[in-house]
């Protein structure tokens with residue numbers, strides 16, 4: 001799958017315009033995108049990064065990393081996903097960077113999502129849904145999620161996000177109404193962000209493979 005990821009990432013370079021400040025996601029597919037940007041680091045003005053991991057990789061390529069508070073809204077955000085459905089709704093957060101990813105997606109006019117074909121599903125939920133939670137609310141949020149969704153929340157033990165929080169991965173979901181699920185989970189006190197990108201889905205999907213599809 002890594003060749004499919006690389007091909008999707010290379011295609012996303014076509015959306016990058018000279019002098020842009022580009023929003024950059026997190027993960028192994030995005031790593032290929034950062035490396036592609038790094039072939040000509042002076043072409044973009046800067047990047048706004050969704051994680052410490054991506055920040056380090058961007059800086060290693062000599063790309064300036066800017067704070068979103070200074071950049072203002074962005075024209076372009078490029079990121080991967082753990083699952084996508086036919087409406088370009090996504091599950092994200094396998095790399096625990098969902099909160100900053102969601103913030104940058106919201107701040108961006110165009111969200112280009114780069115994936116390999118294995119991420120395609122008819123209904124979201126086969127991949128456990130990541131939820132970032134304030135540590136003291138972990139058990140409360142787990143109970144609320146269980147009673148609200150019937151899904152099984154599992155604490156991602158040993159993982160602390162870049163924001164100092166914990167992750168619950170919710171198993172056994174079939175998310176037939178992603179907007180309603182995202183809205184409902186967002187209301188639970190202690191939830192920082194839900195890894196469902198349905199209220200703000202991707203605008204463009206690039207699926208790598210023998211034939212690269214741009215949807």
Ligand code: 5RP
Nearest residue numbers: 027028029080093094095097
């Ligand atoms: C990180 C994410 C990633 O986009 C997602 O996990 C996909 O990762 P990869 O490109 O390594 O398959 O949401 O929080």
